[in-house]
């Protein structure tokens with residue numbers, strides 16, 4: 001998602017690079033290009049218009065910073081406005097010491113049940129005690145789906161019965177909580193293909209009974225503009241406190257995601273990034289804006305790297321060796337597609353061709369080579385002389401050239417690890433500043 005928009009915006013802004021001055025006519029042209037890029041990405045028309053108008057006003061009115069070139073100034077304005085459009089500051093749902101009830105609503109298939117499971121997993125990992133409530137009173141299959149997720153996450157689930165009245169559900173919930181203390185109740189509700197009165201009434205009644213502390217509207221980013229009109233209806237009828245944007249990993253153009261905050265006026269709390277239970281991330285307007293403008297999302301990258309590292313049992317400090325390289329390759333596979341990660345590295349994303357994919361077989365080869373080495377060789381690749389390399393090539397069914405290449409990659413990675421370890425934060429920001 002966002003790839004085309006990202007590419008087009010970057011092209012437009014790159015076109016300004018190296019200019020000493022940007023005249024009003026040039027600026028108008030740039031604004032037209034930005035507006036077109038946004039519209040092509042399926043951004044709401046009003047949103048696109050207002051966006052470019054604000055960028056232009058700021059660009060004309062801004063005092064000139066000597067430290068920035070005109071192109072860089074426009075870059076920063078576009079960045080600021082994108083961030084603003086996405087909600088400016090990251091927001092999370094309110095979480096009190098106890099008594100939290102989160103109500104998930106949304107159209108059919110948007111990802112409510114999946115999001116309920118993901119939220120339970122996320123907050124359990126933060127030390128909370130979630131309870132899932134399967135509140136679809138019509139489809140037993142929907143309740144089964146949530147029960148399976150609850151089992152995977154390891155949290156209990158309370159299931160409504162067919163045709164159960166909201167007041168009865170509330171009573172059973174209180175009874176359940178009296179027996180088994182829980183500080184976060186996540187309620188998964190039924191979806192419908194279209195807004196329909198019966199559903200809205202049912203949800204409104206259930207909401208009255210359960211008195212949720214947050215009502216989270218689940219919006220499918222793949223649905224495009226129409227999702228947002230629907231969101232407004234949900235808000236009018238039921239009241240919504242925040243959004244969860246799902247399927248951000250899809251190949252939709254991204255317009256709905258970009259317009260959601262502006263059109264609904266509600267903060268985006270989370271983004272869904274895969275079908276799996278760990279595919280939910282707090283939504284950071286600044287990081288997404290950075291990613292769209294191609295500045296790389298180093299912070300997300302580092303956090304994901306750290307999260308994966310926590311799962312590594314062996315954390316004793318030692319010199320980076322081939323075992324680490326192998327472990328790293330495996331972690332990277334775990335972290336998500338390599339291509340996605342590479343796209344987050346500043347500079348690299350723009351250098352790559354549009355449909356770039358890495359070869360997953362490459363890791364398998366690497367693994368075979370490293371596994372053919374003795375423990376001593378893995379710890380200290382310097383001892384790998386020609387005869388050892390020949391032996392390893394035979395053992396792993398590869399060639400000496402491949403081993404040489406691996407050693408080179410290893411040396412490079414080792415160098416990079418040192419640089420990253422020294423100054424992880426200095427690399428952030430516009431054009432190396434900040």
Ligand SMILES: Nc1nc2c(ncn2[C@@H]2O[C@H](COP(=O)(O)OP(=O)(O)OP(=O)(O)O)[C@@H](O)[C@H]2O)c(=O)[nH]1
Nearest residue numbers: 108109110111112113114191246247272273274275
């Ligand atoms: N790729 C991707 N798929 C998702 C994401 N969230 C949900 N899905 C998929 O979307 C489909 C529908 O998800 P559900 O969670 O069943 O949707 P729902 O809103 O509960 O649907 P109903 O209960 O029928 O209204 C499933 O195939 C999910 O795996 C996401 O963030 N990314």
Ligand SMILES: [Mg+2]
Nearest residue numbers: 112113142189
């Ligand atoms: Mg469901």
